[in-house]
Amino acid sequence: MARRSPAFTAVLTLIAAFLLYLAVPNIGTAVRAARADGAPGVFIARELTCVLHPGHESCVWVGEFRSDDGSIGRSGVEMYGSDRQSYRAGERTRAVDIGLAGRVYGPGGSNEWVLTALILASGLGILLWQYGGALRRTTGRRELIPRS
Numbered sequence: 016m017a018r019r020s021p022a023f024t025a026v027l028t029l030i031a032a033f034l035l036y037l038a039v040p041n042i043g044t045a046v047r048a049a050r051a052d053g054a055p056g057v058f059i060a061r062e063l064t065c066v067l068h069p070g071h072e073s074c075v076w077v078g079e080f081r082s083d084d085g086s087i088g089r090s091g092v093e094m095y096g097s098d099r100q101s102y103r104a105g106e107r108t109r110a111v112d113i114g115l116a117g118r119v120y121g122p123g124g125s126n127e128w129v130l131t132a133l134i135l136a137s138g139l140g141i142l143l144w145q146y147g148g149a150l151r152r153t154t155g156r157r158e159l160i161p162r163s
Contacts, residue, residue: 019145027141034138038131045131047113048095051124056082058094058110058119060102074099080112080119087112095120095127 047053061078076097079090094101094110095118102108110119 031138031141038135045128048125049128051111053111053113054082060106
């Protein structure tokens, strides 16, 4: 098997480290968002905010969140997954605050965990591809054939 260039190995290792740097701190948030694990309450839509991109428009409703027990009250939060047709100004809907400063989620959670999982798997996959063979060679079983 041909040896890889040390520069190539270094670049791939840096890419893998960067991917892990992006994914690992977000694992807890992604799991909480997927499970809608947080303080339940009500989101009140106040304003539709849209950004025009070449070829399409991206919109999200911004408003207030009030937890059911009254312990959390925040304004200026986005409702994840909302778009132009989701609400009307003043409309109330169930939501969950998972602890992110500027966003709340619907009671069904989100699929944001998929991106985090893909980034994590990519980083780990690169490292395994780069160093897995060497790791297997160093930790592999030694032959138990007696020498004569």
